[in-house]
Amino acid sequence: MLASPSKIVCVGRNYVDHAKELGNDVPKEPLLFLKAPTTLIGPGEAIVLPPQSRQVEHEAEIGVVIGSRLSHAGLEEAERGIEGYLCLNDVTARDLQRTDGQWTRAKGFDTFCPVGPRIAKGLNWKDLEVVGRVNGEERQRAHASQMVFSIPAILSYISGIMTLLPGDLVATGTPAGVGPLAPGDIVEVEVTGVGVLRNPVKAFEGARGAEAA
Numbered sequence: 001m002l003a004s005p006s007k008i009v010c011v012g013r014n015y016v017d018h019a020k021e022l023g024n025d026v027p028k029e030p031l032l033f034l035k036a037p038t039t040l041i042g043p044g045e046a047i048v049l050p051p052q053s054r055q056v057e058h059e060a061e062i063g064v065v066i067g068s069r070l071s072h073a074g075l076e077e078a079e080r081g082i083e084g085y086l087c088l089n090d091v092t093a094r095d096l097q098r099t100d101g102q103w104t105r106a107k108g109f110d111t112f113c114p115v116g117p118r119i120a121k122g123l124n125w126k127d128l129e130v131v132g133r134v135n136g137e138e139r140q141r142a143h144a145s146q147m148v149f150s151i152p153a154i155l156s157y158i159s160g161i162m163t164l165l166p167g168d169l170v171a172t173g174t175p176a177g178v179g180p181l182a183p184g185d186i187v188e189v190e191v192t193g194v195g196v197l198r199n200p201v202k203a204f205e206g207a208r209g210a211e212a213a
Contacts, residue, residue: 002086002119002167002169009033009169010173011154011172012032012103014154015174018178020176030153032161033102033104035107038110042114042115043114044198045114048202048205049183050093050109051204056181057178058089058178058181062130062144063172064154064170065085066083066169068083069163069165070155070163072160073155073159073160074156079125079152079155084121085191086117087115088169090107092107093105093107115169116197120194123193123194128143129191129192130142130144130190132174132175132190133188133190134179136186155170187199187200
C-alpha cells in the first residue's frame with residue numbers, strides 16, 4: 001500500500017479554526033514537524049495508547065504521497081510531483097505536546113500515523129474534503145480550500161528546506177474538532193475520492209516478550 005518513506009513531513013495549524021481551538025496563532029509560514037516512519041500503520045491496525053500520555057487525540061488529515069524528486073520546486077512542479085492522496089490520522093499525545101514544547105515525542109509513538117486505505121491517483125487537490133469520525137460520530141470536516149497554505153504551496157515550501165523523494169509522505173494539517181481517544185474507540189478518516197480509513201484504539205499492553213519478575 002505504502003512503502004516505507006524516507007520521511008513523513010507534517011504541517012501544523014494549517015486550518016484557522018484548529019489553530020484557534022488550541023489557543024494558537026495562525027503561522028505566517030508553514031509550521032513543519034516530522035513523524036518517524038515507525039509510526040505508520042495500515043487500515044484495521046490498532047492505535048496503541050502509550051502509558052506516558054493521558055490525552056491522546058485524533059487528527060484527520062489529507063495525506064500526500066510524493067511521486068518524483070522535489071528540490072526547490074515551484075508551485076506547478078510541486079503539484080506535478082504528487083503521486084496520489086490517502087487518508088491520514090496524525091495521532092497526537094496532546095498533553096505531551098503542551099509540556100514538551102517541541103512535538104517529536106507527542107507525535108512519534110509507534111502506531112501514531114495510520115494511513116490508507118489506498119493511494120488514490122489522478123485527483124485534483126482542489127476537490128478534496130477530509131472528515132474525521134469516532135465511533136460513527138462526525139467530529140471533523142473541512143475542504144482543502146480552507147487550508148491556510150495550499151497543498152502545492154506546502155510541497156514547494158518543504159522542498160526548499162529538504163528534498164522530497166518518491167514515496168515520502170506529507171501530512172497537510174487537521175481541521176477543528178480534534179478530541180480524545182479511549183480504548184475500544186473506532187476512528188475513521190475519510191477523504192474525497194480515496195475512501196475511509198478505519199482503526200481501532202487499544203491500551204498499551206506492555207513490551208513484547210516482557211516476562212513477569
